[in-house]
Amino acid sequence: MSSTPTPGWLRVLIAVLLVDMLGAGLYLPVSLLYFTKVADLPLSTVGWCLSFAQLATLPLPLLIGRLVDRVGARTVVLGGLVLQGVGFLGYLWVGSPGSLVVFALLAALGQRAYWSSIFTLIAELASGPERDRAYGIAGAAQNTGVGLGAVLAALLLAVGDESAYQVAVVVNAATFLLSALVLWRGLPKTKAAPAPKAQGLGVGPLRDKPFVALVGANTVFALCSGMLALGLPVFMADALAGPGWLVAVLLGANTAALALCQVWVVKRTEGRRRTRVLFVAAVLWTGWGVLMASTLGLPTVAVLPFLLLVTAPYTLAELLHAPTSNALAAAAAPAEQRGSYLATFQFSFALAGAIGPALFTQLFGWHPAAPWLVIAAASLLAGLAMIALERRLPALAVRTRAAEEELASA
Template identity: 30%
Template sequence: MRKWLPLVAVCLGAFMLLVDITIVTVALPDMAAALDTTFADLQWVMDGYALALAALLLGAGSLADRVGRRAVYLGGLVLFAAASLACALATGPDQLIAFRVAQGVGGAAMFATTMALLSGAYQGRDRGVAFGVWGAVNGAAAAAGPVLGGLLTEHLSWRWIFYVNLPITVVAVLVTVRAIKESRDPRAPRIDVPGMAAFTLAAGALTYGLIRAGDAGWGDGATLGPLAVSAVATVVFVLIELRTPHPMLDLSLFRSRSFTAIMIGGVLLAFAAYSCLAYLSLWLQSVRGMGPVAAGLAVVPMSVAAFVVSALTGRFLHGVSPRLTIGGGLLLVGVGALLQSFVNADSTWTVLLPGLVVTGIGVGMSTPVMASAAMAQVAWQRAGMAGGALNTGRQLGNALGIALLGAVFQAGLLRVLHDGHALPDAERAAGAVSGGRAQSVIADAAPEERASVAHEVHAAFASGLQDALLLAGCAGLLGGVIVLVLMRRPDPAADSQGHRPAAEPAAAAPAGTS
């Protein structure tokens, strides 16, 4: 039993950081009521975490190689726990957002080191078992997040979705100190700090601009300014990576059109499959009146389908070309989002069920082979960077999806409220409804007008969801087409620099996670 303690330590950390991607979604309406948040605040509560993960994953891996993987993992655990406590004690949206970013920094340190820690702790058959358990635990985390968040929010309070991390972290730290030995790479290159800074600025400014577009409009300076900063920072990042001897991301990887297709597919998979879940949760609770537990259970079919299909794909489709499983899976993700877009003013949660299941099947088909396929397209010396880049792309896709789909959602909601006549102040009503306070808008109406106000609010929210889900569906279909058209068998150049060692399991979140 002692030999499996490193696996326990790694799985505890991975479970927490992946659960915290989805556990927040069902708590959003309660957060909105307690902290008087705007819709943009709710977006940042989710995006702050995802952006920190995306921006720091590659850099955290480089830091771990230099100073020690166990040290970075322990530091990530401690920071994650401290930030979780701060989130639980937050008294305003600004505090909560800042501490969610800090959580993401700790999560990046943990996520970037888990694979290396397992590789160092196990060999041969034990390593295969360890990675199999690790993948199963991570898949379970995605399914458990909405349900666990619903249970804690409904029976305790939303603050307990953060408090629950504290005892888990204590156990993880104790087991890590006792069971995992330190390891580092004495030949590890210097950390690409300028590249990391430019990438973080580009991703953060782009996300900020997209979120501002929902409030200020696409032509406003508050939107165009951050988008321009993002464009400049992106150019600077490319120039830095081309000139530095030890880049955070070797841009020559993108000479392989297959690798490029997989990266685009990874970004669009997260965008299409996961970014709308928060808005579905708001609809289920604030409009349809479901409790947090019921809302969490309503979206679980997607995670369950992904988990089951992922296992079946690994068993029965391992000989099928990754081009077909990844491309076909993305097409199903797109179809699933389009099926969910049939929601209307009178719909109940059951309208989502077929689309969620189809989306889950697509995720289960495409995710398990995506990272290994990306790594197979590059020289073996860059396989770790390729896997990390894919993880970064998926987290970035989720963050940008939350921002862009949120802007589209707001525009659709506001359009219906402007066209209607039940609410005199459409702008104010839109802010309240999108911020999770639909029931209060209905309750504040005069008794004789309450029915018409309720119908208009329901129709407006459904319209916003339709637009967002249609865009998500198109993104999934586009990703599938790109993979099917561009992806080929592994490039011969991948093996040109010497024999490729036996493939390690990919450093990527399993099916059911973003």
């Protein structure tokens, strides 16, 4: 594949994603610790409060997708960034379950708006086979930002006091607001697609049974993708009794690999069926979950090298999943309802974010190995579902560019 100049709009989005995800990479490893150590809330209470906020905003992608189809994705992305910045900044004043729910709801609303529109914005600006490349570059930018944030998180975890956790919250809020400014100044308004005729909010995607099944399978993949950053800090502190800086090292190694290898992996998977690529990712996550559970039986001296080794299949699964799933969803969506379809697809990430904290904390409270084994089993089932969906999704959505060109010339 010949190299092509990066268009100006994509450079702006790279900057937005870098700044935005730097804050997320810094905040996520200390998120549960912030509320338990600084706000002095019980771990199970934190898990349920965060999950409640996510669940309460679950229906919103269906509404947001319709809004994107009417006003364009850029406006909705901007609003989502600002809402997240304000919501996360409010965490500085959390001192009770009620205040946590209020600000978590505001942040969750912003997350719904942002993640239900950002990939539609890319689809509005990139056409045809260039979308796979654009999604790959966007993913690399996201992971670079997360990696830089993880480096900062390592320093804060090494300090380990309340002020360090508060710094993570402030920086995370500031990055959302800065990202909004960069997008507002650097990216011109895009034209909204014509609104579909006489359809209820989100009805088109919900009637598309193969697409709904794709959303269901991707919910499991999204759970897998978020479980390392969500669960590893608590797993390390409470089950393995390891040092906090080790978490940041592992997350940093993971995100560095994602940033450096994402575009290369997209190129290597050209010509493969997207459903098969996602099946391979599912198998890798299954193996990772089983290996994570087996960490409990290791001597302390072996934990670091073993976890570094175990993180490799997890990272490869993420590299395969992120651009492939988004490109599959975009290609399966009718052009006139792309906003609704892609917002519905982002519902899978919303649902994963909603149930993830409660799922992990409850399973971990039962047994430290339980979250990893449950994730392993669910991932395998989701992978098998992708194989079953292969014949039901549009043929040209399943195939990547090279396969499409081969079919056209046959």
